[in-house]
Amino acid sequence: MALMGTVPRRCVNLPPGSLRTLVSCVLGDKVQEGPDLEQFQEKFGEWLGVPYVFGASAGRSAFQLALEALGLEKGKEIIFPILTFPVMPMVAKILGYEPVFCEVDPDTFNSGPEHIESKISDNTGAVLATHLFGQPCPVRELVALADEHNIRVLEDCAHACGVRVDGQQVGTFGDIGIFSFAEGKNMPCFGGGAIATADDEIAQRAREVLAKAPMPAKGAITKEAVTIWAKWLLTRPSVFGMTAYPVLRLKLLSGKPLMDSAVGNELLEEFISTNPRVSRLSNLQAAIGLLQLKHIDSFNEGAKRNARLLTEQLGEVEGLKAPRALAGDHIYVYYPLTLAPDRRDDLRHYLLRHGIDSKTTDMADCSALKPFREREYTEDKQKGPSEASILEICVYPVISENKIRRIARVIRAWAGLPEKVNGER
Numbered sequence: 101m102a103l104m105g106t107v108p109r110r111c112v113n114l115p116p117g118s119l120r121t122l123v124s125c126v127l128g129d130k131v132q133e134g135p136d137l138e139q140f141q142e143k144f145g146e147w148l149g150v151p152y153v154f155g156a157s158a159g160r161s162a163f164q165l166a167l168e169a170l171g172l173e174k175g176k177e178i179i180f181p182i183l184t185f186p187v188m189p190m191v192a193k194i195l196g197y198e199p200v201f202c203e204v205d206p207d208t209f210n211s212g213p214e215h216i217e218s219k220i221s222d223n224t225g226a227v228l229a230t231h232l233f234g235q236p237c238p239v240r241e242l243v244a245l246a247d248e249h250n251i252r253v254l255e256d257c258a259h260a261c262g263v264r265v266d267g268q269q270v271g272t273f274g275d276i277g278i279f280s281f282a283e284g285k286n287m288p289c290f291g292g293g294a295i296a297t298a299d300d301e302i303a304q305r306a307r308e309v310l311a312k313a314p315m316p317a318k319g320a321i322t323k324e325a326v327t328i329w330a331k332w333l334l335t336r337p338s339v340f341g342m343t344a345y346p347v348l349r350l351k352l353l354s355g356k357p358l359m360d361s362a363v364g365n366e367l368l369e370e371f372i373s374t375n376p377r378v379s380r381l382s383n384l385q386a387a388i389g390l391l392q393l394k395h396i397d398s399f400n401e402g403a404k405r406n407a408r409l410l411t412e413q414l415g416e417v418e419g420l421k422a423p424r425a426l427a428g429d430h431i432y433v434y435y436p437l438t439l440a441p442d443r444r445d446d447l448r449h450y451l452l453r454h455g456i457d458s459k460t461t462d463m464a465d466c467s468a469l470k471p472f473r474e475r476e477y478t479e480d481k482q483k484g485p486s487e488a489s490i491l492e493i494c495v496y497p498v499i500s501e502n503k504i505r506r507i508a509r510v511i512r513a514w515a516g517l518p519e520k521v522n523g524e525r
């Protein structure tokens with residue numbers, strides 16, 4: 101078993117000082133309330149370039165806060181990309197809005213005006229500009245289209261914290277930007293999320309919603325923080341090779357599932373059972389957020405560097421598409437490879453046998469999911485890219501350049517190609 105040189109499917113990116121902050125918040129009784137929340141909201145706003153930021157307990161909770169603060173009339177349609185994290189259209193549905201799905205570009209997985217325009221109706225209230233996998237969508241063009249039709253723009257920046265388009269941060273182009281600080285994102289804060297806005301009225305309503313929103317229990321916040329810290333430890337490449345990796349190899353050998361999280365309909369059922377509502381960001385999460393702000397730009401640069409190296413070292417591999425950075429910045433929160441669905445698991449298993457874990461995506465073709473299938477607008481059998489064709493590789497800077505080169509070599513060997521020498525296509 102390849103214990104050395106292993107690569108986890110995702111590395112939790114906690115900043116230095118996280119454990120110390122966790123311990124001091126617990127000992128100083130500053131897990132729920134404390135001075136860091138205000139400070140983080142202010143500093144995050146400054147970094148983004150917006151006057152208002154409001155924390156929430158997760159990205160999904162932030163989206164709920166965004167919709168409540170936006171105050172669209174119930175029954176309005178909200179346009180989402182067909183390939184997205186399905187909890188987001190589910191939040192809209194729970195709040196009484198009609199999710200409508202538009203196509204995405206198969207190269208970028210993002211939607212632009214050309215995909216959205218035909219879905220705009222007299223009843224459209226908003227569009228969710230989603231920056232998937234760390235690549236910005238054509239947000240300026242999308243805002244221009246929305247302005248023409250007098251509809252609001254929300255930006256899903258769960259995968260895009262720190263992405264700039266012509267120097268301007270995503271999340272600041274539309275009416276509201278939505279951020280996630282969950283463990284699998286680039287800026288985890290022991291969980292959490294936030295909205296950003298420059299609109300005074302939205303900010304006032306967000307304040308009112310949050311004034312009535314609960315703070316999760318101290319025990320629950322602490323437990324989540326300890327669990328995420330443990331995952332940070334287990335996903336250090338050196339520790340991973342001696343802990344989770346052997347378990348995964350044994351599972352692979354015995355034909356058992358590879359510890360994947362719930363996706364699609366199962367994920368939506370789990371989510372609905374949590375009785376979703378807006379709840380607040382804790383002081384502990386905000387304290388980690390303050391630490392993250394010192395590191396996030398250099399972290400994103402490191403992921404970008406690794407992604408570029410991987411793409412270069414992979415070269416042309418028949419039947420396999422590397423992610424393409426088309427315009428603007430791409431921070432590769434995930435590095436999605438695309439291949440025929442019936443070959444994906446073969447590649448995944450081959451990689452795992454060679455020490456490289458990879459991840460099936462949590463994104464889903466929403467038109468295929470139960471809660472959204474009932475609706476009329478999916479009867480035209482619109483289809484998004486199949487989630488079964490996507491395999492995510494971790495390119496976070498904690499993965500060394502040598503390992504990135506090795507990932508490329510292993511993928512090329514799987515495809516029957518020789519190792520690439522510099523300059524070769």
Ligand SMILES: Cc1ncc(COP(=O)(O)O)c(C=O)c1O
Nearest residue numbers: 158159160185256258280281282
């Ligand atoms: C694109 C996208 N939007 C929103 C979210 C929701 O974030 P959270 O898990 O913090 O609720 C996710 C989570 O994976 C996501 O992938």
